[in-house]
Amino acid sequence: MSEEIKEQDSLAAENEAPEETAPVAEETAEVTEETAPAAEETAEVVTEEEAKPKPNKKKLAIIAAAAVVVIVIAIILMVPSKFKRVRNECVQIAGRITGSGDYFMIDTYPDEYENMDDMMVALLAPGAQEDALEAIKYANEELGFNGSVYSKMMQTSALMGRQSEETNKYKVSWTYHPNDGLEVTYEKK
Numbered sequence: 452m453s454e455e456i457k458e459q460d461s462l463a464a465e466n467e468a469p470e471e472t473a474p475v476a477e478e479t480a481e482v483t484e485e486t487a488p489a490a491e492e493t494a495e496v497v498t499e500e501e502a503k504p505k506p507n508k509k510k511l512a513i514i515a516a517a518a519v520v521v522i523v524i525a526i527i528l529m530v531p532s533k534f535k536r537v538r539n540e541c542v543q544i545a546g547r548i549t550g551s552g553d554y555f556m557i558d559t560y561p562d563e564y565e566n567m568d569d570m571m572v573a574l575l576a577p578g579a580q581e582d583a584l585e586a587i588k589y590a591n592e593e594l595g596f597n598g599s600v601y602s603k604m605m606q607t608s609a610l611m612g613r614q615s616e617e618t619n620k621y622k623v624s625w626t627y628h629p630n631d632g633l634e635v636t637y638e639k640k
Contacts, residue, residue, distance in 0.1 A: 560632025
């Protein structure tokens with residue numbers, strides 16, 4: 452009898468096992484049904500993203516080209532012209548330059564010396580003349596004038612009047628007088 456009880460218990464256990472797993476399967480089915488709407492929502496989001504218009508390649512190219520043009524213009528405006536850079540360097544070398552814009556002048560004997568005491572002029576003039584001549588050499592070289600132009604400047608006399616030379620972009624003219632020194636004017640064409 453005890454064996455019969457054991458067999459009935461084991462049969463009952465086997466019969467009950469499928470019943471226990473059945474609710475799990477139902478729960479799984481319920482979870483699947485619950486997650487199904489979430490999957491549909493995800494599909495809708497993807498569909499909405501796909502529905503958004505993609506940027507036009509032509510528009511992007513035009514915007515990129517415009518940005519490049521703006522950057523180039525900004526760089527051009529920020530970088531001084533060669534003429535202005537040469538003028539600024541001559542100011543650093545000689546300390547005194549007159550004129551602005553499309554011309555500048557270097558004077559080996561500035562007008563300020565006329566109102567100074569002779570002793571002060573004797574102290575200042577040699578250094579100022581050396582600096583001015585160095586600035587003239589620099590400007591001639593940087594603006595494309597050959598070495599003979601500086602030589603002509605140094606050989607100019609008061610009787611020769613105003614002399615000049617030109618390149619494709621610039622013009623230099625000079626005059627000399629024993630009382631006023633060498634005055635050199637650089638101009639943009």
